[in-house]
Amino acid sequence: MSLRFLTAGESHGQALTAILEGMPAGLPLPADAIDAELARRQTGYGRGRRMKIEQDRVQILSGCRFGYTLGSPIALQITNRDWKNWEERMAPQATAGTEGEEGPPGPPEWERVRSPRPGHADLAGALKYGHRDLRNVLERASARETAARGAVGAIAKVLLRRFGIDVGGHVVRIGDVEAPGFRGDLEAMRQAAEASEVRCADPEASVRMIGEIERAKAQGDTVGGVFEIIAVGVPPGLGSHVHYDRKLDGRIAGALMSIQAMKGVEFGLGFEAARRFGSEVHDPIGYIPYPDDWSPDSPDRLAYGFTHHRNNAGGIEGGMSNGEPIVVRVAMKPISTLYTPLPSVSFETKEELPASIERSDYCAVPAAVVVGEAVVAFELARAFLEKFGGDSIAEIDRNYRGYLEQLRSV
């Protein structure tokens, strides 16, 4: 059974929901572990007032009993705390004033969102689905949906941690301000990044990044950036070279690009590799002998065997993890809702209008890190279960230990 999930829910609807299928039985799953990730997603300098209203909490509706997974689909719900202010405008059923219209239903005339925002889904979505009210598009295109993906990713993280795999991330650019990339110690990087308002591990760069966000805000503008996601403790061999749709880099890149506003992904050396000779790019291979007392249960069980002298590949070769940390960077464009709006055109009258304004963030790169971690964790968990999967944690444990022994015997 492959791990898969589906999310549902509008930004100002009653709730966001997700159903995650394929998690094995017997995994301890405290709701707190999910709430902690939801809270992280809501932080970050440059986020709008809505984050303070939301205070997301997950309800686990199925798939768990007494704190352990059952192997059945896990249904998650995150209630929108602001729902009472939107009940009329987002009513799932017809209400007075919305009945009896021809064509796709809409709210009363005065309530419609008319002026599509350049860079958002408003125009293309309304043309594609035949909506007259752009709210019918923006409510689902909104990155509020990433709360549900964050919840799913939090569960994936719990599974991965059980097998010694840790996923973290940090901001390495906001606008023009750059910070160093991953230097080898994920825990130290995480602590420094989580102490920063912009989720950047470099304190000096953090201050300048805040300045960059302030500069955008003062002009009614927005600013994007780059974040880096790192996974350590990943054994070699997740993913596959034999099928295009099981290549780990392809899946991770696709998942990251599916996050709202992400416009580029690079692994390891990334685009820089295209400028260099092969000898400067590819990672020489070495071998570290296993000690006699090596055990598949020891914390350093993956520290031996074949290794690379550097990690320009970002931990993936031939569509498979190669045993090095997975390092992937993602470029996020500036948010498209501008408080000083760009020119647009009324969807109804075709007259020129400034783009509409929804309550919005100035910079969401720090929050996007958490979503990036979530989708990478999901893809790693999926690949991990494809290779070692069983119906229970105990069965996966046996399969994984057997594989570790196999690596040792090479």
Ligand SMILES: Cc1cc2nc3c(=O)[nH]c(=O)nc-3n(C[C@H](O)[C@H](O)[C@H](O)COP(=O)(O)O)c2cc1C
């Ligand atoms: C964490 C996060 C928060 C976001 N917040 C906003 C926001 O407040 N306002 C906005 O216009 N876009 C926001 N976006 C981006 C839009 O959702 C996105 O640009 C839009 O759906 C169009 O999709 P595209 O940029 O991938 O083409 C956010 C994205 C992320 C990842």
